[in-house]
Amino acid sequence: xxxxxTSRSPWTGRVLSICRIVAGxxxxxxxxxxxxNYPPAPVPGFPAHFPSEMAVAGVIETFGGIAILIxxxxxxVAFVLAGEMAVAYFQRHFPKSIFPTVNGGIxxxxxxxxxxxxxxxxAGPWSIDATIARAKYGDRAAIAGIGxxxxxxxTDAAA
Numbered sequence: 001x002x003x004x005x006t007s008r009s010p011w012t013g014r015v016l017s018i019c020r021i022v023a024g025x026x027x028x029x030x031x032x033x034x035x036x037n038y039p040p041a042p043v044p045g046f047p048a049h050f051p052s053e054m055a056v057a058g059v060i061e062t063f064g065g066i067a068i069l070i071x072x073x074x075x076x077v078a079f080v081l082a083g084e085m086a087v088a089y090f091q092r093h094f095p096k097s098i099f100p101t102v103n104g105g106i107x108x109x110x111x112x113x114x115x116x117x118x119x120x121x122x123a124g125p126w127s128i129d130a131t132i133a134r135a136k137y138g139d140r141a142a143i144a145g146i147g148x149x150x151x152x153x154x155t156d157a158a159a
Contacts, residue, residue, distance in 0.1 A: 017071070017124030023114055024069030027061050027081070034058030060084055068118070071127020078118035085112035 032038050035058040037046040048054035060080065067077040085108045093105030100106045123129040 013125040016121060017126035019114070020071060020074070020118060020123055020127070021069055023111070024065045024067075027065030027111070028069060029065075031058045031061030031063075031065055035062060057084065057088070068115075071123035071129050074123035074127060074129050075119050078115040082112050082115035082119065085109075085115065 029039060033041050034046060034048050034054055040046075048058055050056075061084070064077050064081045064084075067073055068081070089100075089105045089108040089112065093100065093103040093108060096103040100109055
């Protein structure tokens with residue numbers, strides 16, 4: 001195998017699932033900090049009170065993080081979370097400086113692009129989405145490493 005070939009390893013999908021699980025778990029703590037001040041925030045002003053933008057962000061991050069964590073509706077949820085992180089970056093960080101290393105926006109940028117990647121890559125094999133795909137499509141569920149690879153047969157090509 002060359003370093004330029006797509007990996008056929010079963011670990012590709014598994015590591016995608018692990019990255020999704022870790023990102024979801026950390027994102028849940030971001031949301032619960034905003035909503036319940038748990039874990040305790042390093043700065044005063046939490047928990048956020050409704051109907052503030054920070055409280056709405058806390059709800060989106062808590063419930064979106066849980067959905068990402070368990071891999072449920074990963075693609076649409078990741079799309080919403082990527083958008084939230086883009087808004088967070090341009091509203092809170094970008095006005096301070098154009099450089100993310102200076103304005104503290106590195107986490108927002110990384111989350112934005114991680115979730116954007118999940119929009120296209122899917123949840124991976126260790127997810128509720130994968131369980132649903134396997135139940136619905138069986139052997140043809142070769143989405144992001146789910147199940148066995150599907151090869152077209154003459155009978156499928158005619159359909």
